[in-house]
Amino acid sequence: MIPERGFPQIEFEQRLEKAQRLMSEKDLDVMFFCTEAEVRYFTGFLTQFWQSPTRPWFLCLPRKGNPVAVIPEIGADCMERTWIEDIRTWSSPHPDDDGISLLQETLEELSGGSKKIGLPMGPESTLRMPFQDFKMLQERLKGYEFNDATPLIQKLRMVKSELEIEKISHVCQLVSHVFETLPEWLLEEQTEIDVFRRFKIECLKEGVDDVSYLVGGAGMGGYSDIISPPKDKNLISGDVLILDTGCTFDGYFCDFDRNYALQKADDDVRNAYRVVYQATDAGLEAAVPGNTAADVFRAMNRVLETNGAKGGQVGRMGHGLGMQLTEWPSNAVFDNTVLENGMVLTLEPGMQFGENKIMVHEENLVIREEGPQLLTRRAPEELPVIS
Amino acid sequence: MIPERGFPQIEFEQRLEKAQRLMSEKDLDVMFFCTEAEVRYFTGFLTQFWQSPTRPWFLCLPRKGNPVAVIPEIGADCMERTWIEDIRTWSSPHPDDDGISLLQETLEELSGGSKKIGLPMGPESTLRMPFQDFKMLQERLKGYEFNDATPLIQKLRMVKSELEIEKISHVCQLVSHVFETLPEWLLEEQTEIDVFRRFKIECLKEGVDDVSYLVGGAGMGGYSDIISPPKDKNLISGDVLILDTGCTFDGYFCDFDRNYALQKADDDVRNAYRVVYQATDAGLEAAVPGNTAADVFRAMNRVLETNGAKGGQVGRMGHGLGMQLTEWPSNAVFDNTVLENGMVLTLEPGMQFGENKIMVHEENLVIREEGPQLLTRRAPEELPVIS
Numbered sequence: 001m002i003p004e005r006g007f008p009q010i011e012f013e014q015r016l017e018k019a020q021r022l023m024s025e026k027d028l029d030v031m032f033f034c035t036e037a038e039v040r041y042f043t044g045f046l047t048q049f050w051q052s053p054t055r056p057w058f059l060c061l062p063r064k065g066n067p068v069a070v071i072p073e074i075g076a077d078c079m080e081r082t083w084i085e086d087i088r089t090w091s092s093p094h095p096d097d098d099g100i101s102l103l104q105e106t107l108e109e110l111s112g113g114s115k116k117i118g119l120p121m122g123p124e125s126t127l128r129m130p131f132q133d134f135k136m137l138q139e140r141l142k143g144y145e146f147n148d149a150t151p152l153i154q155k156l157r158m159v160k161s162e163l164e165i166e167k168i169s170h171v172c173q174l175v176s177h178v179f180e181t182l183p184e185w186l187l188e189e190q191t192e193i194d195v196f197r198r199f200k201i202e203c204l205k206e207g208v209d210d211v212s213y214l215v216g217g218a219g220m221g222g223y224s225d226i227i228s229p230p231k232d233k234n235l236i237s238g239d240v241l242i243l244d245t246g247c248t249f250d251g252y253f254c255d256f257d258r259n260y261a262l263q264k265a266d267d268d269v270r271n272a273y274r275v276v277y278q279a280t281d282a283g284l285e286a287a288v289p290g291n292t293a294a295d296v297f298r299a300m301n302r303v304l305e306t307n308g309a310k311g312g313q314v315g316r317m318g319h320g321l322g323m324q325l326t327e328w329p330s331n332a333v334f335d336n337t338v339l340e341n342g343m344v345l346t347l348e349p350g351m352q353f354g355e356n357k358i359m360v361h362e363e364n365l366v367i368r369e370e371g372p373q374l375l376t377r378r379a380p381e382e383l384p385v386i387s
Numbered sequence: 388m389i390p391e392r393g394f395p396q397i398e399f400e401q402r403l404e405k406a407q408r409l410m411s412e413k414d415l416d417v418m419f420f421c422t423e424a425e426v427r428y429f430t431g432f433l434t435q436f437w438q439s440p441t442r443p444w445f446l447c448l449p450r451k452g453n454p455v456a457v458i459p460e461i462g463a464d465c466m467e468r469t470w471i472e473d474i475r476t477w478s479s480p481h482p483d484d485d486g487i488s489l490l491q492e493t494l495e496e497l498s499g500g501s502k503k504i505g506l507p508m509g510p511e512s513t514l515r516m517p518f519q520d521f522k523m524l525q526e527r528l529k530g531y532e533f534n535d536a537t538p539l540i541q542k543l544r545m546v547k548s549e550l551e552i553e554k555i556s557h558v559c560q561l562v563s564h565v566f567e568t569l570p571e572w573l574l575e576e577q578t579e580i581d582v583f584r585r586f587k588i589e590c591l592k593e594g595v596d597d598v599s600y601l602v603g604g605a606g607m608g609g610y611s612d613i614i615s616p617p618k619d620k621n622l623i624s625g626d627v628l629i630l631d632t633g634c635t636f637d638g639y640f641c642d643f644d645r646n647y648a649l650q651k652a653d654d655d656v657r658n659a660y661r662v663v664y665q666a667t668d669a670g671l672e673a674a675v676p677g678n679t680a681a682d683v684f685r686a687m688n689r690v691l692e693t694n695g696a697k698g699g700q701v702g703r704m705g706h707g708l709g710m711q712l713t714e715w716p717s718n719a720v721f722d723n724t725v726l727e728n729g730m731v732l733t734l735e736p737g738m739q740f741g742e743n744k745i746m747v748h749e750e751n752l753v754i755r756e757e758g759p760q761l762l763t764r765r766a767p768e769e770l771p772v773i774s
Contacts (some may be wrong), residue, residue, distance in 0.1 A: 052713040077612035131508040225464035
């Protein structure tokens with residue numbers, strides 16, 4: 001069953017209500033957002049047009065009442081099809097004043113007594129507008145205090161609704177199937193580039209909207225880099241291939257990988273695969289409400305360390321997942337986020353082995369009261385050898 | 388012929404040399420960048436990993452000597468395969484200090500007497516790092532002046548090398564073919580979603596690396612929105628369909644659209660098509676060295692206005708193109724950028740007609756001494772009707 005696209009209005013009303021409750025606690029008058037995920041979260045505004053860096057987009061969220069979109073005219077028609085009613089536009093690009101006056105007026109109008117404005121300024125946030133424009137806005141709003149709204153928006157977005165989980169689950173299932181049937185066609189392709197292209201086509205045929213993210217590569221006996229584009233290099237017997245993909249359905253991501261050996265595999269790479277597989281098992285056991293993201297990290301890390309993994313500096317072993325390829329929290333020693341029903345996580349244990357080789361494994365799950373529910377179909381227990 | 392991937396080292400050395408000449412003129416000691424396009428422009432570092440918002444990435448460019456990469460450890464292997472030799476890494480994510488101390492030290496080390504640091508802060512730039520971290524950096528570098536490097540980087544990136552043009556031209560040709568053969572398969576597909584999916588598959592089969600951007604849609608007698616994702620709605624006789632795509636090859640974009648009518652088309656939409664087609668002709672005539680982007684706008688706008696177009700508030704009629712879907716300059720009344728040999732532009736005249744319908748046409752070209760060279764294969768002169 002393909003999930004319905006979009007969300008009923010009640011979903012957005014609930015998100016708004018939760019946000020406004022948190023704003024009251026923090027005494028924030030108004031928040032504003034300039035990033036794709038946040039604007040979409042509160043409006044449903046879904047467009048790839050964000051890939052053009054030219055125009056800024058804003059959403060203002062008052063402590064009482066409905067959100068106000070402050071956007072370039074080119075997006076008005078698309079925004080009008082969301083539940084947002086108050087849409088204010090300007091003709092953009094406009095180098096002297098690219099929406100800043102309109103944003104300023106809107107913030108002044110929506111702010112009440114406290115003169116406290118919130119926006120995300122903390123970890124993993126970006127300022128998707130020219131810094132000069134932000135400075136100008138701050139100068140014009142001299143009497144106002146700008147507060148970091150990162151923890152607030154994290155808290156909201158980390159816990160997914162059932163409709164969000166349905167979309168993530170759907171894309172995880174589609175891509176699981178593509179990974180499972182990859183051994184049937186892999187040897188028809190020559191180079192890494194060919195394999196990546198075929199994989200994208202198979203995912204699209206299966207029903208994903210976009211293969212936004214596909215990285216990985218192959219190396220003799222193992223790979224050493226997991227973020228690169230494919231090389232124009234033939235796959236040969238003894239190569240170990242990893243494909244790590246973030247495909248989307250209706251704006252929601254999966255993010256997981258699979259490993260394959262071509263024709264043969266040495267013991268050390270088979271063993272590394274077993275270790276990260278077992279680490280994932282340990283991560284699954286720890287992924288329960290009340291535990292922290294750090295607990296999940298430690299559970300996985302223990303398995304890696306007792307099995308001779310040499311570490312690795314990627315900083316974490318999985319993360320939140322949803323509207324973005326990676327979201328909060330991080331499965332990392334520093335992240336004490338308490339897991340809750342409805343959080344969607346990746347488990348991504350990685351280890352070094354041999355001479356500069358790495359092995360990475362990844363699954364996606366949702367935290368449930370009764371224990372974690374896998375959204376991906378579990379990888380094979382042993383490194384698959386394709387011949 | 389498929390262009391070779393990547394660039395020879397001399398290309399990066401030339402980009403650096405030009406940058407350093409401009410830095411001397413502006414008395415900038417050092418520049419730093421935190422955005423994908425700028426980091427890639429000077430290094431060749433190509434990865435989709437930027438889609439994860441978690442980690443910041445930095446590149447420092449001194450007035451003398453080679454660039455220094457300040458990046459998360461997870462990217463070291465990928466960066467080591469570029470021409471960059473000085474690669475400084477930290478274990479990221481690291482919420483207390485996500486590369487800021489390392490960036491600070493590097494900037495201090497690379498800056499000479501003037502204590503002037505440049506970074507892009509102007510139109511179309513974003514700060515792809517937490518604002519709090521940027522503020523902390525500014526506070527720690529108290530004696531330093533932060534200057535806007537937007538005009539400098541614009542000047543460099545706007546004029547493409549022959550190797551860059553080759554990549555853009557290649558992807559334009561691939562996608563031109565897909566658009567030309569679309570009438571052969573369009574009626575096999577049912578819904579807008581089906582058509583978009585098939586189009587992506589055809590582009591991949593043809594040889595593009597990614598269909599990063601595909602927007603558009605269909606409407607009876609014309610469409611009213613050009614930035615939306617496809618709808619789950621059957622295409623029917625009388626619909627006018629637009630597909631606007633940014634596909635990539637080796638990190639370089641095409642960006643153009645095509646229009647099609649299904650089975651039949653009214654006079655007013657056929658006429659609107661002719662007008663934007665003629666406006667494009669006028670834009671092509673004006674797209675010569677020495678003219679400005681505003682001249683190109685005015686040439687197109689004159690044709691639209693004398694043919695009864697009702698205007699439209701998208702703010703411009705085309706833009707630069709290359710490593711990003713949209714780049715400087717803008718074909719707009721405010722943009723007095725003087726066109727030069729090697730600039731790659733889109734011409735994108737659009738007009739309103741009838742009741743809330745729009746018609747948009749787009750081609751890609753490179754400015755040459757002897758006149759513009761189309762990179763796309765010209766759209767049909769008359770609105771194609773598929774039956």
